Amino acid sequence: MIRVVLPAHLRTLARISGELELSVDGKITQRSVVDALEQRFPTLRGTIRDHTTKKRRPYIRFFACEKDLSHDSLDAPLPESVASGTEPLLIVGAIAGG
Amino acid sequence: MSSVRVLVGTRKGAFILSADGKRENWDVSGPHFGGWEIYHVKGSPADPQRLYASQTSSWFGQVVQRSNDGGQTWEPVGNKFEYAGVPGTHQWYDGTARPWEFKRVWHFEPSLNDPDTVYAGVEDAALFRTTDAGQNWEELSGLREHKTGSSWQPGAGGMCLHTILLDPKNAQRMFVAISAAGAFRSDDAGKTWKPINQGLRSEFIPDPTAEVGHCVHRIAMHPSRPDVLFMQKHWDVLRSDNAGEMWTEVSGNLPSDFGFPIDVHAHEPETIYVVPIKSDSEHFPPEGKLRVYRSRSGGHEWEALTNGLPQKDCYVNVLRDAMAVDSLDSCGVYFGTTGGQVYASSDAGDSWKPIVRDLPAVLSVEVQTLA
Numbered sequence: 001m002i003r004v005v006l007p008a009h010l011r012t013l014a015r016i017s018g019e020l021e022l023s024v025d026g027k028i029t030q031r032s033v034v035d036a037l038e039q040r041f042p043t044l045r046g047t048i049r050d051h052t053t054k055k056r057r058p059y060i061r062f063f064a065c066e067k068d069l070s071h072d073s074l075d076a077p078l079p080e081s082v083a084s085g086t087e088p089l090l091i092v093g094a095i096a097g098g
Numbered sequence: 099m100s101s102v103r104v105l106v107g108t109r110k111g112a113f114i115l116s117a118d119g120k121r122e123n124w125d126v127s128g129p130h131f132g133g134w135e136i137y138h139v140k141g142s143p144a145d146p147q148r149l150y151a152s153q154t155s156s157w158f159g160q161v162v163q164r165s166n167d168g169g170q171t172w173e174p175v176g177n178k179f180e181y182a183g184v185p186g187t188h189q190w191y192d193g194t195a196r197p198w199e200f201k202r203v204w205h206f207e208p209s210l211n212d213p214d215t216v217y218a219g220v221e222d223a224a225l226f227r228t229t230d231a232g233q234n235w236e237e238l239s240g241l242r243e244h245k246t247g248s249s250w251q252p253g254a255g256g257m258c259l260h261t262i263l264l265d266p267k268n269a270q271r272m273f274v275a276i277s278a279a280g281a282f283r284s285d286d287a288g289k290t291w292k293p294i295n296q297g298l299r300s301e302f303i304p305d306p307t308a309e310v311g312h313c314v315h316r317i318a319m320h321p322s323r324p325d326v327l328f329m330q331k332h333w334d335v336l337r338s339d340n341a342g343e344m345w346t347e348v349s350g351n352l353p354s355d356f357g358f359p360i361d362v363h364a365h366e367p368e369t370i371y372v373v374p375i376k377s378d379s380e381h382f383p384p385e386g387k388l389r390v391y392r393s394r395s396g397g398h399e400w401e402a403l404t405n406g407l408p409q410k411d412c413y414v415n416v417l418r419d420a421m422a423v424d425s426l427d428s429c430g431v432y433f434g435t436t437g438g439q440v441y442a443s444s445d446a447g448d449s450w451k452p453i454v455r456d457l458p459a460v461l462s463v464e465v466q467t468l469a
Contacts, residue, residue: 009133009158013174043174047158051178059157093157 002033003088010048010091014041019088028083030062031074048091059094102424103168103466104432105149106440107136110458112151114139114169117453119426121444124453130172131163138419138462139169140206145213146466150232152203152218160202164232175232179203179220182239188222189251198222198242205419205462207262217288219259223250223276225288238288241274246293246310253277253313253332260418261317265324273327273342278313281329283342294342298331315358316418320367328370328397330360330418335372337397348397353384359421363446364429368396371423371431371447373416382413390433392447406450407441414439419462426467434460 001021011017024036031054038045049056054074056062061070065079065087081087104115111129130136134153142148147168153161160179163172185198201221209215214231217238224242226235241247241259250257258277265271272288275281280295293309303311313332320326329336329345333356336345349355354374363369370393376384383389388407391400414437424430431447434440438457441450 007157009155013158013161043161046160046177052180057157057159096156 001085002028002036002082003085004033004037005088005090007091007093009093010044013043013047016041021085027075028078029075030056030069030072030078033078033089059096061092061094063090063092064088100426101468102426102430103141103146103468104422104440104442104453105139105141105169105462105464105466106434106457106460107139107151107419107462108434108438108458108460109135112136112139112153112169113454113457115440115453121426121430121442126454127169130169131161134161135202136461137202138205138464140208140464141168141466142208142213142216144209144211146468148208148213148231150206150208150216152206154202160200162203162232176228176234179218179224179226179235180237181224181242182237185242187248188257189249191252193251195248198224200224201256204258204260205262207264210264210266217262217264217272219262219274221256221258222252223257223259223279225259225262225274227288240284240289241282241291244282244291244293246279250276250279250310261314263317263319263324263327265319266321267324271324271341273317273319275314275317275329277315278332279310280312281314281317281327281342294338295345296343297336297338297345297347298329299334299347300332302332316360318360318362318370320362323367326367326396328360328362330357330372332356332378335360335397348393350393350398350400352391352400353389353402357416358418359416359433361421361423361431363431364423364425365427366394366429366446369394369446370396371421372400373421373433375415381415386410386412388412388414388435390431390447390450403443403447403450405448406443417461420460422463422465424465424467430465432463432465434463436460 100119106113111132113128116125137152139151149165151163179200187195190196205219207217218226225238261275263273282291316330325341327338335349387409390403414435421433429446431443436459440453
């Protein structure tokens with residue numbers, strides 16, 4: 001199972017609290033994790049990435065293992081410790097605005 | 099006994115203000131969707147318990163919420179607003195071509211007779227429609243594909259389609275307004291559109307009487323006379339007596355004819371309301387006095403309504419979608435400010451009281467009159 005932490009507003013929208021565990025088929029990448037997230041929580045579609053282009057929204061970041069993975073390829077494997085469930089993938093809303 | 103429900107969208111959530119027909123004691127519910135910008139909340143005329151809310155965020159984009167119980171509970175519905183075909187470009191502020199890009203829903207206009215059909219006015223300016231209660235949205239692309247579309251430019255607040263008026267006597271006819279393209283009319287249920295901007299004069303564009311390019315802030319109609327339209331333009335208040343074919347300025351004795359909202363009394367089609375703002379560079383009331391102006395003659399002659407409104411040191415703004423009227427016997431008038439007050443008058447504007455004083459900046463106000 002993959003561990004994922006969502007920003008507070010998206011936890012509210014998905015009606016969950018705290019960290020969530022997600023079953024992801026195949027290779028563990030940003031794309032496959034968000035695919036699985038949107039499959040389980042359809043209300044999150046369009047909030048993390050564009051519906052059509054699948055491009056990450058500008059104020060969303062992907063962090064894991066103390067690294068910013070936001071600019072990695074969507075299809076690059078996530079770190080082994082994320083794939084094994086040792087570390088969570090953090091989906092973060094940028095600290096900006098009022 | 100009748101009651102009213104005021105639906106308020108703010109920079110940080112939605113609020114629902116309820117009262118019985120006396121409109122003296124108010125119940126405040128909210129914030130709903132706390133922390134999100136709520137551009138607009140509107141109820142279906144066909145089923146007042148059915149509400150739609152536009153929930154947006156710079157971080158997380160667009161969410162559409164629907165309620166089937168008058169706002170007690172909500173569920174997110176479809177939020178995919180995809181332009182039809184290859185969207186092409188419009189003009190950017192500097193005159194360069196810029197691809198059309200969906201940003202947010204500014205305004206929902208539910209159908210007059212079907213709670214599952216709703217029109218959405220969006221930024222970048224386009225008109226969408228759902229016929230399945232918000233699950234799926236389809237663009238009525240004839241508007242954006244009008245031959246002038248590639249020359250439309252945004253106003254300071256973005257290139258938004260902010261006003262949608264449905265003709266209650268002619269299901270084929272509707273009106274929209276776009277900042278800063280102007281007003282448009284369809285006579286075939288949204289398939290094709292015609293600019294209706296003759297008579298407008300805008301000194302801030304190279305040709306002040308151009309077919310499009312006018313920063314129309316709001317248009318309003320009385321349902322009994324859908325061919326009579328009233329407009330608050332960037333500068334100037336105008337009326338049309340022929341469904342927008344020609345407009346005439348009716349600013350008359352207003353202290354400033356700059357402003358955002360305009361609305362019509364529920365029972366007196368020639369009684370209209372505006373909130374004068376000092377100028378386009380100073381978005382606050384003239385002299386620090388918050389005054390609604392009422393004309394009982396469809397324009398030209400205006401009276402200041404001040405009873406209960408702050409008459410010194412007031413520097414709030416009232417945005418284009420932030421005024422509404424109820425349809426009780428004594429018409430109620432409501433407006434919200436960027437300072438977070440929602441003012442109500444239960445006597446057609448003669449006197450005012452704040453329902454709430456300290457909400458986040460108010461983006462929109464709608465009222466439902468409930469049996």
